[in-house]
Amino acid sequence: MQSEQTQIHTQPARRKLPGWLLAFGIALLAAGIMFLPFIIYEKGNFFFFGDFNVQQIPFYRMAHDAVRSGEVLWNSYTDLGANFIASYSFYLLFSPFFWLTLPFPSEMVPYLMAPLLMLKTASMALTSYFYIRRFVRTDEYAIIGSLCYAFSGFATYNIFFNHFHEAMVFFPLLLIGVEELVQNRRRGVFALAVAVNCIVNYWFFIGEVVFVVLYVFLRMTDRSWGMTVKRFCAVALESVLGLCLAMVVLLPSVLAIMGNPRTTSDNLLYGWNFWIYSTVQRIPQILQTLFFPPELPSRPNFFPDGGAKWSSLSAWLPLFGVSGTAAFLLAARRSWLKKLLFTCLFMALVPGLNSAFILFNNSYYARWFYMPVLLMCLATATALERRDIDYVRGVRWYAGGVLLFMVACGLTPSKTSEGEWKLGLMEEPIRFWLVCLIAVCCVALTLWIVRQLRRNPAFVRTAIALTAAVGCLHGMFFIGSGRLYGTSGSFLRERALAGYDSIAFPGEDEDEFFRLDLYNTLDNLGMYWHVPNIQAFHSIVPNSIMEFYPYVGVKRDVSSKPEVNNYALRPLLSVKYLAVSQSEKDAENLMPGYTFSFSQFGYDFYENENYLPMGFGYTTGVRQSVLDTAPLSLRANVMLEAVGLSEEAMERNADILTELESIDYASLNASGMEEAVEERRQYTCDTFAFDKTGFTATCDLDEDVLMFFSVPYDSGWSATVNGEPVVIEKASVGFMAVRVPAGEAEIRFEYMTPGLIPGAFVSAGGLVLLGVYLLVMRRQDRRAAAADPVPASFRSLREHREESIQSAQTVLTPESPAPALEQPEPETPDGKEEQDHETE
Structure with missing residues (x-):
């Protein structure tokens, strides 16, 4: 193995483009191809279904206009009114991708949704590349791993919740920061990574904290990592400094959700529910996601009664699936990566441990899976690169899992609700067998390239191309499947988007404030139209709203939808008009005291005779x-x-x-x-x-x-x-x-947003403390350099990088390999030709 590494490191670099740029460019190109047909079909827009249509698009445009106008404290278009910073810090407000929309005019924002998704996908590949590259010897395998991450089932599934992609983009920076601090003594990187992840999405940051703690303690089991008491204290200190830097966002956000019914002690897991899932389908459903592409968030098909709708349950990797992870785990004996992957699997299978990533909430979510998915991508890249790992064994496990779930879910007799016999446990047979076909094709392609091309100079290029192609084609299938259940594009273009600030209420003073009521229509249509209204689908609103609605008999969990039988609520909330689709019958009798006023954008508007103005x-x-x-x-x-x-x-x-x-x-x-x-x-x-x-x-x-x-x-x-x-x-x-x-x-x-000013002071103090910390550490490094004629900080970048890669390779090498793994590959001319190509 040492001779191979020496040979690779001495090969002249002949590639013009660096690996990180290739990872970014390939992912961007594949994502562009994936979204392009839908953009063309929707005349420049990108529509999906469910939450993407009713939250992501109107939220982006409304927030875009609020920031550009300076109305960033209180927002009257979110439910009955909301703390703008706290309500949107979870969704988009501190995402750099959202801020890229600000130079564009308001009417352009809906057209930017797909380009931003492409950019996020490419950015996932970029940041994951830099992490994976630390542990593999050549750029090509890091590119394969980064593409697996960017087009993973978790990433594709969460097009539905596209603000989840920000967490995937920035999470690898946390692990890079830890590695840099412990292994290379580069200070400040981890603190900045902590701050960035916390600012971009504080809720995902909670799970990331849990994961990083696991990562550090299991990574420490490898003595070659270089963890010492001093460096452990540095990790802890930089964690606190990063948290202080983010306090300007974190404090207002935390204060806003305290008391929210979804975060109170009433929603904590306890008793046997902490240890055992309430549905017997949950555990096989979790395992199934390792072998098959993701299912639509609202339509689980393999296990329809698993209770995991909208949970982001997916851990599939394009093309390779679980094969690379299985091959690595079967070969590695005591690797820290093996320990961490098995720990993640165990936590996923135990309800209470799974919920540790969401503060032990009793709702089932797998929205932390992108973290072990990154490690699976690392294991896959390593297993593909190392010739002493029998990758075919991993493919056998992959094929066996696919076959098992196909037979169990597809061929088991069952009865319909009407008592008729049918074959299979799935809800939608056509979609089930199409997903199975994708998985079978991936198994076959993986087996082919591993058996036929692994020693061929074209292997890495073929693997990269197939990974990108499978990720792209599956993405098209997934988006197309979702569009079958989504609102029609013509409705969204001609009624929802077209109505933004365009509804002409007759005879009204443009400065008059009133609210609109909408009956039985698209969620957040009022936000699409940019009209204050009482129908809202938004999870983070003032606690007073969450308190008021249940008090008057209106269910309020993630949305506000007062029924028409509560007609007295409308005057109390200053509702002046009721909008009803022209396809509705008997609309004039929905509530007492409404008379027809005008029609626009396919809706009839009825005026409330009992309207009370605000105040x-x-x-x-x-x-x-x-x-x-x-x-x-x-x-x-x-x-x-x-x-x-x-x-x-x-x-x-x-x-x-x-x-x-x-x-x-x-x-x-x-x-x-x-x-x-x-x-x-x-x-x-x-x-x-x-x-x-x-x-x-x-x-x-x-x-x-x-x-x-x-x-x-x-x-x-x-x-x-x-x-x-x-x-x-x-x-x-x-x-x-x-x-x-x-x-x-x-x-x-x-x-004034509660916590904003105190949080800003804490962030400013954290910035000062970070500067002092870096200055003190720099002085210590200088003192150490005076005693070391060739200190690490003055070594050439190339020498330092090679040393880091050597250390990383040692980390992933099994401590007690099987005899077959101990033997280095013979340096045949073919082997040399292959290594030369990989270096290119």
């Missing part, structure tokens, strides 16, 4: 304890008659409010709602408008009132009335109200 006053209040006694479906009716307040708030405002001590249920009907609306109209604001830092309202009233605004309550708000600070009351469970005196009044609400 209306109360002279009657009801204590929360009394409001709690009303049925859920009637609480909005009560809230129209009297503002709901806590005991303390009721006492503070007892001088201007008449207390509603009991509820008259006879008045809680449509006519009662109309009477309550008429009363509220006596105390409405004359003007109301949002701006970059909050909103302003004016009024001229005959008596003191508690002025109510259906803007979600948030700790970042402060208020003044006629320039004097006032107390903001949490009103009607989730909103805000302030005392307003009789006469002319100007009401001003200012918003």
